[in-house]
Amino acid sequence: MKTKQIPALVTLTAAFAMCIISYINDFSLSFLIRAMFFVLIGFFLLGCVIKLILDKNMSVMDEEFTAQDLGFADGEIIEDMEFIEEDKES
Secondary structure: OOOOOHHHHHHHHHHHHHHHHHHHHOOOHHHHHHHHHHHHHHHHHHHHHHHHHHHHHHHHHOOOOOOOOOOOHHHOOOOOHHHHHHHHHO
């Protein structure tokens, strides 16, 4: 999964929301510029944290699993659910 764009998307979404909120509340330009600066920095850092978490979890999910990791003895493969159901009834 490509996660390079996540900080930018989070930042742009926050900037869009900030623009709408400032228009509705009729903020002054000086307040808008200061608030926008802090919002953009904060949400960029939040996006970077989200990216790091996703990268860490994706690397764990990308590891290959062997038959022994899944609990199969001698690499046996269960082909249909009937085999599993028979074992549960016994």
